Amino acid sequence: MSIFKVIRVPIPTPTLYPHTTTNCYLIGNDQDCLLVDAGYDVMETRTLLEEAIKENGLAIPQRIILTHHHPDHAPGVKQLTDWSPIIYCHEKEKEEIITAISPLEKVSHLSDGELIPVAGEKLQIIHGPGHTAGHLSVYLPSPKILIAGDNIVAEGTTWIGPPDGDMIDYLQTLNRLENLKLSKIGPGHGNWVFRPYEHIEFVRNRRLHREEQIKSLLQEHKHLTSAQLTEFIYNDSIHPSIFQVAKRTTEAHLIKLMKEGAVTLEDSAYSIVS
Known part of the structure; x- marks a missing residue:
């Protein structure tokens, strides 16, 4: 029986201090796998992802979910075109995603609450605006894992601001994430968060x-x-x-x-x- 895995792959990116990497997540097994976020548009993105796929015995991802359009999360899909993946984002992020991954043009939409099957599990899509209007997080109900994108970072707090950030939305998103059954959080940047509720409370209090x-x-x-x-x-x-x-x-x-x-x-x- 193939083992279902969730693998964090930190990709070096020109992201914001104190972080130096952006997390991509491989989710699945040797038969079916998807990728959440694709890092920066450099060859190292492809190299590190392929190394992680081989090391963990995973299938080449045929689907890529982009949490949001920022340059340390989305443009790396241009390094992975020979995988011929389907690229997903929220509808409110579509134009920015297409700009970020140009000349690739085709993206599919995911909606809040949508269930995505992968390797015998079902992932739940969470539209969690605040950092951007169309920001997505991915929840794995069975292992109780949240892949948060930039809604949560491991050190400090994520930035929220105009033109596409909204503080009221962000605080509502934190409330929603806190109501999930969580064992750990995979943040957009930094190591796994093993005290999810304490960390969400820390972010809200900040x-x-x-x-x-x-x-x-x-x-x-x-x-x-x-x-x-x-x-x-x-x-x-x-x-x-x-x-x-x-x-x-x-x-x-x-x-x-x-x-x-x-x-x-x-x-x-x-x-x-x-």
């Missing part, structure tokens, strides 16, 4: 803490731009290379607070609503 920081700073300083808020929040504690994505995450919090009527924007400066 986001809510940032929100409180923003409100407190606006109470104290009255008027601040998103860049000024980000500087106050991090106080030179983050690597310069990620300042802009930190700023976008601050802006996602501000957009949420404006939607909730707690903050207002005028002449590029934000103020608390009294």
Whole structure:
């Protein structure tokens, strides 16, 4: 009997500090296998995936699920064209995915709740927006494994921000993921997460803490731009290379607070609503 496996394959990518790799996941056995995410468009992507396939006795994947369109997750499919895979994404991610994997053009859609058979198991598709509008996660009910994409990263928290990120959606996605029966999480970056509920709670608390920081700073300083808020929040504690994505995450919090009527924007400066 063929053994069903879920194999994490970290692929070196120019991703955000502190991570240096993006995870791809091989799911299946020697008869049927699919791939979740495809890394960066470099030959090393193909080499490392083929090594993992051979080492674990897996079939060449005929299906590739892309969690989202970012350049460290999707374009690597261009290294795998001779597999002739069917490429899947959420409909809300279609245009961005096609741009990311060009000149490949054909993609198929997956919907929230859809069940995908592989090697005698069924994977459940979860549309979990927040990081991007069409972000997908993949849940394996039998082994209770969540392949989270960038909804969860092993170290720190994922960035959420405009133009395609939404903090309200992201917090709702975390609530949904927390309600799954989980033994471990396969994050978009970093090692397996073996304390899934603690980690989801950590991520949620980090986001809510940032929100409180923003409100407190606006109470104290009255008027601040998103860049000024980000500087106050991090106080030179983050690597310069990620300042802009930190700023976008601050802006996602501000957009949420404006939607909730707690903050207002005028002449590029934000103020608390009294």
